Each structure stands twice: as structure tokens, then as C-alpha cells.
Amino acid sequence: MSSATTSASGGRPVLAPPPDATEPVRHPDAPAPGTPLGPHYDQCFGCGDDQPYGLHLAVRAGEGVGVTAEFTVRPAHQGAPGLAHGGVLASALDETLGSLNWLRRVIAVTGRLESDFLRPVPVGATLHLSARCTAVAGRKMYASAEGRIGGPQGPVAVRAQALFVEVGVSHFTSNGRPEEIRAAMSDPDQVKVVRAFEVGP
Numbered sequence: 001m002s003s004a005t006t007s008a009s010g011g012r013p014v015l016a017p018p019p020d021a022t023e024p025v026r027h028p029d030a031p032a033p034g035t036p037l038g039p040h041y042d043q044c045f046g047c048g049d050d051q052p053y054g055l056h057l058a059v060r061a062g063e064g065v066g067v068t069a070e071f072t073v074r075p076a077h078q079g080a081p082g083l084a085h086g087g088v089l090a091s092a093l094d095e096t097l098g099s100l101n102w103l104r105r106v107i108a109v110t111g112r113l114e115s116d117f118l119r120p121v122p123v124g125a126t127l128h129l130s131a132r133c134t135a136v137a138g139r140k141m142y143a144s145a146e147g148r149i150g151g152p153q154g155p156v157a158v159r160a161q162a163l164f165v166e167v168g169v170s171h172f173t174s175n176g177r178p179e180e181i182r183a184a185m186s187d188p189d190q191v192k193v194v195r196a197f198e199v200g201p
């Protein structure tokens with residue numbers, strides 16, 4: 001196995017939780033299963049309503065620390081003629097996985113995302129996504145996701161494993177552009193402000 005996919009100690013794959021990892025805990029105030037989470041930021045490429053070429057991913061809370069989502073591939077998302085671009089599919093997986101943090105009420109960003117592309121996804125197809133948090137170790141959250149085509153029980157077209165790392169609000173306020181931060185903080189939808197600046201996706 002290459003050094004890119006193994007840890008420095010013991011040869012454990014970097015996306016395998018360490019032995020002291022714990023079960024993920026759903027926050028008591030997490031939305032009930034089936035509740036749409038809505039966009040966390042209107043300009044988000046993954047879920048924002050104000051991104052004309054964005055994915056407009058519709059994520060719903062699932063059981064435990066799990067979510068489901070749908071993404072319909074549009075012509076703007078092509079790589080090969082008539083087929084979704086792999087980077088766009090990885091974005092859909094990333095956004096779905098990132099939404100898990102809202103159920104834990106933790107601010108976290110993607111540290112590592114490993115994707116498998118198993119079947120081509122045509123324009124017009126709807127990708128039925130599901131993601132779940134598998135373990136937590138300190139600031140690290142381990143999670144996996146898959147996307148099926150032809151229906152929620154259809155064949156798996158894409159899947160991913162990911163590591164998210166908990167960060168403070170300063171991750172955004174120190175690194176993001178001030179104009180976007182100001183605009184997002186003045187959003188009259190205070191739930192969105194809390195998600196963007198106190199919790200994340």
C-alpha cells in the first residue's frame with residue numbers, strides 16, 4: 001500500500017479509525033429523521049440556492065448520525081458528453097458527508113476524501129446519496145457515503161470514505177474573504193448563520 005494511504009504508525013490506513021475512536025453521538029437538538037436540512041449557505045456550490053450551476057443538493061436528516069440526499073445531474077455538470085464530471089460527483093459526496101456535522105453540532109472541514117467511481121452517471125440521472133458518520137476520535141470524524149442511480153435501491157455508482165477535522169470559527173473568519181463573511185453573517189435566516197459560523201454544513 002502506498003504511503004499516501006497509510007498512516008505513519010503501524011501501517012493503518014489513514015481512513016481507518018484509531019483503536020480509541022468512539023461511536024458518533026447525535027446531538028439532542030438534531031432535526032428529526034426525514035427533516036430537510038436546507039442550504040447552510042446560499043452561495044454554497046453543493047447546496048446553495050443562489051448558485052446557478054451548483055448541485056442544489058437536497059439533504060435530509062436520517063437515523064443516528066446519518067443523512068440522505070438527492071442530486072440531479074444537469075448539463076452544466078458534464079465531463080464526457082452526456083455524463084457527470086467525476087469532480088462534480090466527488091463534490092456531491094463531500095457535501096453530503098459534510099452535512100453529518102450539523103447532526104453532531106460540530107464545525108468541521110474535509111481533511112481527506114477518497115472516492116470510488118463504479119458506474120457512469122448520465123445527465124438527467126438522479127443520484128440517491130446516503131452518508132453516515134462511523135467513528136469519532138478527538139477532532140477527527142470518520143464517515144462514509146454512497147450514491148445510487150435508478151432509485152434509492154439502485155446500483156451503487158459512487159462511494160467515498162472521508163475524514164473531517166473539527167475547526168473553530170476562525171477557520172472561516174481568518175481565511176475567508178471579508179465581503180462574503182459579512183454578507184453571510186447578515187443573512188436574516190439566523191438558523192443559516194448559526195450553521196455557517198457556529199456549526200458548519
Ligand SMILES: CCCCCCCCCCCCCC(=O)SCCNC(=O)CCNC(=O)[C@H](O)C(C)(C)COP(=O)(O)OP(=O)(O)OC[C@H]1O[C@@H](n2cnc3c(N)ncnc32)[C@H](O)[C@@H]1OP(=O)(O)O
Binds near residue numbers: 014095112163
Ligand atoms: C463563510 C462561510 C462559512 C461556512 C462554513 C461551513 C463549511 C462549509 C463546507 C461545506 C462543504 C463540505 C465540506 C468541505 O468541502 S470543507 C472545504 C475543504 N476542506 C478544506 O478546505 C480544509 C483545508 N485543510 C485545513 O484547513 C487543515 O488541513 C485541517 C483543518 C483539515 C487540519 O489542520 P489542523 O492544523 O487544524 O489540524 P492537524 O493538521 O493537526 O490535523 C488534526 C488531525 O487530523 C489529521 N489529518 C488532518 N488532515 C488529514 C488528512 N488529509 N489525512 C489524514 N489525516 C489528516 C491529522 O493527522 C491530525 O491527526 P492526529 O495527529 O490528531 O491523530
